[in-house]
Amino acid sequence: xxxxxxxSPILLTLITAMFGLPLYMAVVNTFKTQEQILADPLGFPAPxxxxxxxxxxxxxxxxxxxxxxxxxxxxxxxxxxxxxxxSAIGYxxxxxxxxxxxxxxxxxxxxxxxxSQIYLIPIVQIFRKFHLIGSxxxxxxxxxxxGLLSFAVFVYSGFIKNIPLEVEEAALIDGANKFQMFWxxxxxxxxxxxxxxxxxxxxxxxxxxxxxxxxxxxxxxxxITLGVYMSLGQLYTINYGQMFAMxxxxxxxxxALFFAFQREFIAGLVSGALKG
Amino acid sequence: xxxxxxxxxxxxxxxxxxGILLYLAVLVLPxxxxxxxxxxxxNLLNATNSFIGFKNYVSMLNDDTFxxxxxxxxxxxxxxTLLTNVLGLIIALALNQAGPFYTVLRTVFFIPQxxxxxxxxxxxxxxxxxERGLVNTLLRQVGLxxxxxxxxxxxxxxxxxxxxxxxxxxxxxxxxxxxxxxALQGVPQDLKDAANVDGANSWQTFYNVTFPLLSPGVTVxxxxxxxxxxxxxxxxQVMTATGPAGSTExxxxxxTRMAFTVNRVGYASAMAVILFIFIAMxxxxxxxFLRSREIEY
Numbered sequence: 001x002x003x004x005x006x007x008s009p010i011l012l013t014l015i016t017a018m019f020g021l022p023l024y025m026a027v028v029n030t031f032k033t034q035e036q037i038l039a040d041p042l043g044f045p046a047p048x049x050x051x052x053x054x055x056x057x058x059x060x061x062x063x064x065x066x067x068x069x070x071x072x073x074x075x076x077x078x079x080x081x082x083x084x085x086x087s088a089i090g091y092x093x094x095x096x097x098x099x100x101x102x103x104x105x106x107x108x109x110x111x112x113x114x115x116s117q118i119y120l121i122p123i124v125q126i127f128r129k130f131h132l133i134g135s136x137x138x139x140x141x142x143x144x145x146x147g148l149l150s151f152a153v154f155v156y157s158g159f160i161k162n163i164p165l166e167v168e169e170a171a172l173i174d175g176a177n178k179f180q181m182f183w184x185x186x187x188x189x190x191x192x193x194x195x196x197x198x199x200x201x202x203x204x205x206x207x208x209x210x211x212x213x214x215x216x217x218x219x220x221x222x223x224i225t226l227g228v229y230m231s232l233g234q235l236y237t238i239n240y241g242q243m244f245a246m247x248x249x250x251x252x253x254x255x256a257l258f259f260a261f262q263r264e265f266i267a268g269l270v271s272g273a274l275k276g
Numbered sequence: 277x278x279x280x281x282x283x284x285x286x287x288x289x290x291x292x293x294x295g296i297l298l299y300l301a302v303l304v305l306p307x308x309x310x311x312x313x314x315x316x317x318x319n320l321l322n323a324t325n326s327f328i329g330f331k332n333y334v335s336m337l338n339d340d341t342f343x344x345x346x347x348x349x350x351x352x353x354x355x356x357t358l359l360t361n362v363l364g365l366i367i368a369l370a371l372n373q374a375g376p377f378y379t380v381l382r383t384v385f386f387i388p389q390x391x392x393x394x395x396x397x398x399x400x401x402x403x404x405x406x407e408r409g410l411v412n413t414l415l416r417q418v419g420l421x422x423x424x425x426x427x428x429x430x431x432x433x434x435x436x437x438x439x440x441x442x443x444x445x446x447x448x449x450x451x452x453x454x455x456x457x458x459a460l461q462g463v464p465q466d467l468k469d470a471a472n473v474d475g476a477n478s479w480q481t482f483y484n485v486t487f488p489l490l491s492p493g494v495t496v497x498x499x500x501x502x503x504x505x506x507x508x509x510x511x512x513q514v515m516t517a518t519g520p521a522g523s524t525e526x527x528x529x530x531x532t533r534m535a536f537t538v539n540r541v542g543y544a545s546a547m548a549v550i551l552f553i554f555i556a557m558x559x560x561x562x563x564x565f566l567r568s569r570e571i572e573y
Contacts, residue, residue, distance in 0.1 A: 085295030
């Protein structure tokens with residue numbers, strides 16, 4: 001028993017280290033020169049260089065800086081609108097049990113499992129006709145109205161069902177209208193649901209690859225994920241340091257989000273998963 | 277309360293209507309259009325597009341590429357789902373302890389979940405590069421292959437498939453681990469104690485007490501993994517594309533290639549419909565089956 005108690009943490013550390021090796025390599029090599037990387041891919045970055053990060057930002061095509069800006073706007077605007085729409089739809093579904101709401105639930109269920117290709121095919125045909133391929137606002141509308149809305153609707157409707165009706169009735173009796181009741185009284189109570197939605201949607205939109213690849217296409221502004229894909233496709237055999245630097249820049253905002261909200265992150269994943 | 281049927285112009289109904297209309301326009305209507313396209317020979321190169329009934333669906337059965345992408349998708353889906361669940365459960369059992377040491381280890385396993393598939397694909401392409409990649413370098417240092425030996429991980433059909441499987445497991449195992457950890461925390465200690473008192477050894481306690489109570493976690497992880505793997509696209513696009521001799525082309529990748537590169541829209545729609553039916557069947561059918569076997573205490 002005593003031997004086991006010493007061995008198992010060591011064994012666990014070794015296994016975790018092996019699992020984390022690709023992550024470690026990506027981090028240390030961001031701060032090494034090409035020669036250092038090729039000579040010793042696992043070595044610690046000594047001497048230490050920030051050139052890769054600087055070079056990634058000062059690319060002539062400005063792909064990284066533009067990508068970060070585009071992705072930030074995309075995430076903020078889509079999440080904002082999805083929260084507005086899904087909270088209203090989720091509220092309605094939670095508070096009414098009619099054929100109409102049952103139909104709605106079925107409709108939104110489809111959005112949870114649909115492969116995006118199936119709705120992208122017709123959308124691309126329509127966008128081509130109206131010259132919307134490459135348009136940022138066109139892509140924004142697809143992000144807001146697509147499968148992510150379904151996810152948010154289900155999180156909100158599930159959560160609102162557990163909030164007693166008396167809360168709203170009291171507010172309405174006190175003379176509040178629906179808008180005031182919803183935003184002043186009910187919405188603050190939905191914080192855990194909103195946290196789950198904001199965190200996961202931000203992550204998924206930031207990391208989404210297929211939608212921007214198909215709807216923006218090259219040359220028309222890129223999200224950060226698409227930008228990394230496009231630039232690494234060109235230079236990946238040539239410059240390892242810059243490759244890791246770009247991936248680091250693309251991942252850092254989401255890693256920061258994860259570490260800042262780790263508890264909400266895990267709670268949201270688990271509650272959604274185990275109740276769903 | 278007024279009559280419920282009467283439509284009221286209040287904040288909720290107006291916002292909801294806009295949201296639903298948007299969803300109908302972006303997702304539902306295109307979904308129906310795709311079903312419609314799947315019965316046409318819609319092709320950007322054709323001057324005329326006409327209704328051809330089930331011809332696209334019949335052509336799939338004679339399309340070797342479709343059959344091989346379907347086989348690749350089903351094989352990798354089953355293997356990855358099984359292995360990721362087993363590994364996720366083992367890791368969860370090993371890390372189901374309090375303290376900062378275990379918290380750090382859990383975090384390491386979860387980090388791939390936060391990274392984009394594009395980043396994961398590129399990290400692993402770098403690792404698996406046959407000349408300079410870390411995997412071959414390490415194998416040379418350990419002496420498993422000669423000093424000038426190159427294993428072409430992404431250039432040989434079987435190894436490329438294996439590589440895709442390993443990367444998918446690496447990406448998803450953190451998800452399974454977190455779900456199993458949560459399920460483990462829901463297993464009451466007194467049930468395990470009771471089993472110990474009755475003389476069960478630790479394996480018997482796990483098999484007869486703990487594992488059955490993890491069944492909601494199993495349902496979630498199996499269904500989630502199956503859906504994710506059926507949609508497998510990003511990793512393939514970044515790491516191997518169609519792969520050597522088409523060996524790593526997934527169904528979702530083939531649909532995307534046909535729809536947006538080859539521009540055979542009608543045919544691609546028909547395959548997308550099949551993909552959708554597979555996923556709907558898995559989530560509805562298998563989900564229901566697994567849920568019916570769940571045990572509550």
